[in-house]
Amino acid sequence: MSNVVLVWDRFVRLFHWSIVVLFTLAYYTSSSGDDDIHAIAGYLMTVLLFLRIVWGLLSTGYARFTQFLYPFQEIWQHGSQICCNNPRHYLGHSPMGSVMVFVLLLLILLLLLSGLISQGWGEYEGPLWFMGLMPSDEVGHITKYMHARLPDILIVIIVLHVAGVLLACYQHQENLVRSMFTGCKNKK
Amino acid sequence: MIRFGLLLMMFFTMQSAFAADSFMGIPRFKGVESVKSKVYQSNCAECHFAYFPGLLPARSWQKLMTKSALKDHFDENAELDEGDRQEILAFLVEHAADHSHYKRSIKIRRSIPQLAAPLRITEVPYIKRKHSEIPARLIKGNKKVRSLSNCARCHTQAEDKGVFDDDTVFIKGYGVWDD
Numbered sequence: 355m356s357n358v359v360l361v362w363d364r365f366v367r368l369f370h371w372s373i374v375v376l377f378t379l380a381y382y383t384s385s386s387g388d389d390d391i392h393a394i395a396g397y398l399m400t401v402l403l404f405l406r407i408v409w410g411l412l413s414t415g416y417a418r419f420t421q422f423l424y425p426f427q428e429i430w431q432h433g434s435q436i437c438c439n440n441p442r443h444y445l446g447h448s449p450m451g452s453v454m455v456f457v458l459l460l461l462i463l464l465l466l467l468s469g470l471i472s473q474g475w476g477e478y479e480g481p482l483w484f485m486g487l488m489p490s491d492e493v494g495h496i497t498k499y500m501h502a503r504l505p506d507i508l509i510v511i512i513v514l515h516v517a518g519v520l521l522a523c524y525q526h527q528e529n530l531v532r533s534m535f536t537g538c539k540n541k542k
Numbered sequence: 543m544i545r546f547g548l549l550l551m552m553f554f555t556m557q558s559a560f561a562a563d564s565f566m567g568i569p570r571f572k573g574v575e576s577v578k579s580k581v582y583q584s585n586c587a588e589c590h591f592a593y594f595p596g597l598l599p600a601r602s603w604q605k606l607m608t609k610s611a612l613k614d615h616f617d618e619n620a621e622l623d624e625g626d627r628q629e630i631l632a633f634l635v636e637h638a639a640d641h642s643h644y645k646r647s648i649k650i651r652r653s654i655p656q657l658a659a660p661l662r663i664t665e666v667p668y669i670k671r672k673h674s675e676i677p678a679r680l681i682k683g684n685k686k687v688r689s690l691s692n693c694a695r696c697h698t699q700a701e702d703k704g705v706f707d708d709d710t711v712f713i714k715g716y717g718v719w720d721d
Contacts, residue, residue, distance in 0.1 A: 385720070387707040390568045476671040478652040495674060502675075 361445055362537040366417045369406050370534055373399060373462065381505055393473065393480065400466045406459070416446035424449040436525065443526055443542045451522070454515050461508050468500040563643035571644040576704030579633045581626050589618070591694050593663060594704055595637035596647035601659040603634040616662075646706060664690045676719070686714035 362370075376395045383392040410419040424432075432449035435441040441448070447455055474482030475494030482489070489497070523530050526542075533539045564570055574596040586592050595603065605611060607627065612620045622630070639647040646668075653668035660666055673681075673690060681687050687695045696713045699705035711719040 385709055387572075387709050476668075476674075478649045478668055483652070494671065498675065 357541050358538050359445060359541055360537050361416050361539045362534060363413070363415055363417055364537070365405070365409055367534060367537055369402050369409075372402055376402075377462075377508075381509075384505070389477075396466060396469050397481075399462070400470065403459070403462060403466060422447035422449075422452040422455065424452055429453060436521070439525060441522075441525055445539060445541065448522070450518065454511075454518060457511060458508075458515065461504060461511060464500065465504040465508065468497040468504065472497040472501050569643060569645040569648055572646075573644060573706055574646045574704040575637055575642055575644045576702070577633075577637050579630070581629045582633055585622055585626055585630060586620075589620070591692065591701065593693070595634040596639050596642040596644055596704075597650060597663045597669075598634075598638060598660065598666070599640040599651055599654060600635040600638035601640075602661060603631065603638055605659050606661050607631040607634065644704070662691070663693075676713075680713050680716050684713070684715055 376399045380392050380395040380399070383389070383395065409417055412418075415421070429449040429452075432441060436450060444451075470480060470482055471489050472494060473480040474487060475489045475491075476498055477483075519530050528540065574594045576594060577596075578592075583592050598606075606615075607630065609621070609624075609627070612622060612627070635641075639650045642648070642651075649668045650666050653671075654660060654666060663669060669690075681690055693706075694701045696711050696719070697706050698712050699707075699710045708719060713719050
């Protein structure tokens with residue numbers, strides 16, 4: 355039997371790298387004045403995130419949310435193992451990794467929703483505006499503020515994400531970045 | 543050959559349709575149309591920034607530019623020579639926000655309720671919302687700005703190009719405004 359397992363399916367990989375590219379593009383265009391490209395990047399990410407959530411609920415493999423929903427105790431345990439430089443190996447998302455996944459997905463969801471809502475409220479365009487849904491001023495102010503602050507919080511989280519991946523690469527002596535391209539991992 | 547010709551014709555007519563005002567709902571022109579008129583400039587810019595016509599809908603300009611309204615123009619007497627008044631009004635209406643294909647003008651138009659005709663550009667909902675998060679100390683409390691109505695004090699490319707983008711904003715006494 356082969357030692358190589360397909361862990362990240364095609365959609366998960368496409369989702370991951372599309373978010374990398376589109377987030378970078380949206381971050382850059384937020385200050386360059388290319389509002390239309392910024393909005394299109396946001397729409398694409400919204401569609402992808404929606405599909406990712408559906409996939410997380412319906413698929414059966416390592417992409418399924420319940421597959422990497424660990425009890426708090428196991429997360430704590432895994433965290434202390436990492437600190438002792440002797441973590442257990444997981445084929446899918448590890449407990450600490452899963453915390454990062456859920457935090458990232460949640461922050462990206464908030465970022466996209468706040469963008470959509472504040473776009474309809476303050477820019478008078480986008481899907482909400484065309485559907486005639488005008489948020490109240492309170493909601494408009496809050497979402498505009500969120501949309502301005504969340505990206506920098508996300509950057510910090512992304513740096514932690516990359517650091518965590520590099521640490522795991524070192525501790526398990528495996529190339530996790532390549533796995534996110536090929537989808538394959540070695541059984542240990 | 544005829545079929546090919548027809549296809550070619552279709553292609554070119556489509557091209558001209560796309561070359562018009564918008565592509566897939568995205569306006570081709572950014573900012574506000576920076577039209578200039580000599581009469582407008584000489585009569586109005588004496589006292590204030592000659593606000594681009596695309597910053598208000600035609601119904602606002604019509605209300606603002608009546609003879610009686612000009613007598614009490616924001617607490618100033620701004621009566622004009624009748625010929626000039628009519629010429630300026632025609633110019634303002636022709637390029638008003640509701641006749642414009644420029645992105646900011648479209649947003650301004652969308653944000654004003656059908657029955658409303660704001661007289662102050664600072665009362666346009668879109669413009670109000672765009673500036674909502676800027677603390678008062680940077681505008682009203684800022685000696686070098688004083689009021690939201692002094693567009694060009696911070697919008698460095700407003701007067702020349704009709705560009706109001708946030709990366710062209712420089713708030714005097716504060717610096718670059720990072721949205």
